[in-house]
Amino acid sequence: MKTRNLTLLLDFYELTMANGFFKENPEKIGYFDLYFRKVPDQGGLVVYTGLDQVINYLSNLYFSDSDIKFLRQLGTFEEKFLKYLENFDFKCDVWSMKEGTPAFPNEPLLTVRGPLLQAQLLETMLLNIINHESLIATKARRVCMVAHGRKVMEFGSRRAQGADAATYGARAAVIGGCFGTANVLSAKEFGLKPMGTMAHSWVQSFPSEIEAFEAWMRVYPHNCLLLVDTYDVLNSGVPHAIEVFRQLKRQGIDGPFGIRIDSGDITYLTRQARKMLDQAGFESATITISNALDEEVIQNVLEEGAQVDSFGVGEKMITAASDPVLSGVYKMVAIQEEGKIIPKIKLSNTVEKTTIPGFKHPYRLYDEEGKARGDLLLAADEKVRANSRIYNSDPNKTIQIRRLKNWKLKPLHQQIYTAGKLVYQQPKTLEVKAYSQAKVKELPEACLRLKNPDIYDVFWSKRIRELRTKMIEEFTSK
Numbered sequence: 001m002k003t004r005n006l007t008l009l010l011d012f013y014e015l016t017m018a019n020g021f022f023k024e025n026p027e028k029i030g031y032f033d034l035y036f037r038k039v040p041d042q043g044g045l046v047v048y049t050g051l052d053q054v055i056n057y058l059s060n061l062y063f064s065d066s067d068i069k070f071l072r073q074l075g076t077f078e079e080k081f082l083k084y085l086e087n088f089d090f091k092c093d094v095w096s097m098k099e100g101t102p103a104f105p106n107e108p109l110l111t112v113r114g115p116l117l118q119a120q121l122l123e124t125m126l127l128n129i130i131n132h133e134s135l136i137a138t139k140a141r142r143v144c145m146v147a148h149g150r151k152v153m154e155f156g157s158r159r160a161q162g163a164d165a166a167t168y169g170a171r172a173a174v175i176g177g178c179f180g181t182a183n184v185l186s187a188k189e190f191g192l193k194p195m196g197t198m199a200h201s202w203v204q205s206f207p208s209e210i211e212a213f214e215a216w217m218r219v220y221p222h223n224c225l226l227l228v229d230t231y232d233v234l235n236s237g238v239p240h241a242i243e244v245f246r247q248l249k250r251q252g253i254d255g256p257f258g259i260r261i262d263s264g265d266i267t268y269l270t271r272q273a274r275k276m277l278d279q280a281g282f283e284s285a286t287i288t289i290s291n292a293l294d295e296e297v298i299q300n301v302l303e304e305g306a307q308v309d310s311f312g313v314g315e316k317m318i319t320a321a322s323d324p325v326l327s328g329v330y331k332m333v334a335i336q337e338e339g340k341i342i343p344k345i346k347l348s349n350t351v352e353k354t355t356i357p358g359f360k361h362p363y364r365l366y367d368e369e370g371k372a373r374g375d376l377l378l379a380a381d382e383k384v385r386a387n388s389r390i391y392n393s394d395p396n397k398t399i400q401i402r403r404l405k406n407w408k409l410k411p412l413h414q415q416i417y418t419a420g421k422l423v424y425q426q427p428k429t430l431e432v433k434a435y436s437q438a439k440v441k442e443l444p445e446a447c448l449r450l451k452n453p454d455i456y457d458v459f460w461s462k463r464i465r466e467l468r469t470k471m472i473e474e475f476t477s478k
């Protein structure tokens with residue numbers, strides 16, 4: 001997407017703290033991890049998405065004259081700090097998982113290291129981008145999985161919560177597995193092919209359904225997809241569609257032909273429509289369905305034997321309606337003073353909400369067959385030996401300690417910025433999608449299912465576990 005100055009899209013406390021950090025010690029370094037604690041819909045994985053927009057945001061950080069003017073008249077900030085913002089020079093290091101990576105609770109999707117006052121300013125926007133796009137990609141994976149290879153088109157822009165949610169959401173849906181989107185802006189910006197059928201208004205605008213279909217046929221003889229539910233699917237829509245396909249066939253045009261059904265009982269109507277099309281000799285004519293679809297409806301109708309070639313999915317996917325929040329957080333995990341990294345923790349009443357201190361990176365563990373067996377968090381300067389002990393991060397798992405065996409470790413973090421300089425080449429959206437699908441295939445099948453998936457293990461090294469336990473004890477014994 002075009003560059004946009006979103007620097008002021010932050011929560012005011014980030015600026016007031018930054019003003020304070022500036023006064024205290026502008027050189028002090030902070031480390032922050034961005035992660036989530038719970039997979040939406042009680043699913044097994046999140047499709048990490050948003051890095052493209054994160055890069056766009058970070059590469060365009062600046063405070064414009066009018067931003068500074070606005071901040072100055074608030075009377076909250078020191079003049080020296082405003083001057084610092086005026087000449088803002090992004091200096092942070094950023095590590096991130098590659099976009100499309102399947103990710104799990106409590107592992108850093110993205111880590112920022114840099115002057116505390118800068119790293120703090122990024123909190124809201126990084127979360128805004130990643131929480132939204134990962135949520136939609138995660139939902140789309142669920143929807144596409146139950147479609148079992150049938151195409152899913154993203155149709156949700158009209159019901160998305162605003163223009164960005166529609167456009168970036170459509171991209172996220174494609175990364176999650178959708179074949180394409182009806183959103184033309186998203187298609188243009190992200191190198192996708194826009195797609196779709198026709199609306200009821202086309203049919204309504206003619207004196208009769210057959211005239212509407214014939215007119216469409218004249219405009220698009222080589223891709224004749226007709227919406228057949230404006231009046232009566234089986235008594236009017238499908239027979240008229242067949243009549244038009246016959247006319248095209250007589251002209252020597254053999255498709256692609258197709259119909260879309262947007263209301264009624266999907267199972268019954270598609271089975272009947274399939275029979276009618278087949279009997280008329282149009283076995284290759286496709287049937288698309290739409291109308292408030294989600295993974296449950298799709299699974300239901302396919303189990304009932306619905307005859308569907310592709311799905312148009314809108315509102316339920318673009319808003320992740322069944323569980324519409326990914327509660328990613330951005331937490332300080334360390335500071336650095338005089339070259340020394342000092343781990344920091346945030347305690348909570350629940351173990352889940354207590355943070356994981358220290359500068360660390362996530363790795364994926366692969367067995368001899370190339371299957372992912374879990375993820376492992378290691379301190380940034382830590383090396384582990386084959387067969388060392390690793391510890392489950394989930395306190396509810398019965399088996400807490402495991403051996404690393406001969407599993408291969410592959411780093412999940414890539415360096416994206418070094419001292420504020422972009423050092424990473426972001427792949428194109430369709431490459432991200434292909435990468436994501438390949439990475440999902442590496443996971444145990446039981447983690448992928450919609451209901452009651454197996455919980456994928458996220459392990460910690462001994463060092464991380466001991467540090468956390470020690471810090472909890474230190475604070476709670478005080």
Ligand SMILES: Nc1ncnc2c1ncn2[C@@H]1O[C@H](COP(=O)(O)OP(=O)(O)OP(=O)(O)O)[C@@H](O)[C@H]1O
Binds near residue numbers: 266292
């Ligand atoms: N066989 C089926 N099993 C489960 N859900 C279905 C089935 N057929 C349709 N649905 C879903 O049921 C919901 C209601 O569909 P229906 O077409 O009856 O209502 P509607 O949206 O009011 O129709 P209209 O678009 O004409 O106003 C939709 O979400 C649809 O996807």
Ligand SMILES: O=P(O)(O)OC[C@H]1O[C@H](OP(=O)(O)OP(=O)(O)O)[C@H](O)[C@@H]1O
Binds near residue numbers: 291
């Ligand atoms: O239902 P969704 O999953 O969001 O899919 C997109 C919907 O958008 C269109 O409906 P339209 O705006 O014409 O209204 P409708 O619900 O009356 O069909 C289309 O016909 C689908 O039904």
Ligand SMILES: O=C(O)c1cccnc1
Binds near residue numbers: 155197198290312
């Ligand atoms: O092309 C379509 O059929 C379409 C696009 C958006 C929303 N509903 C339908």
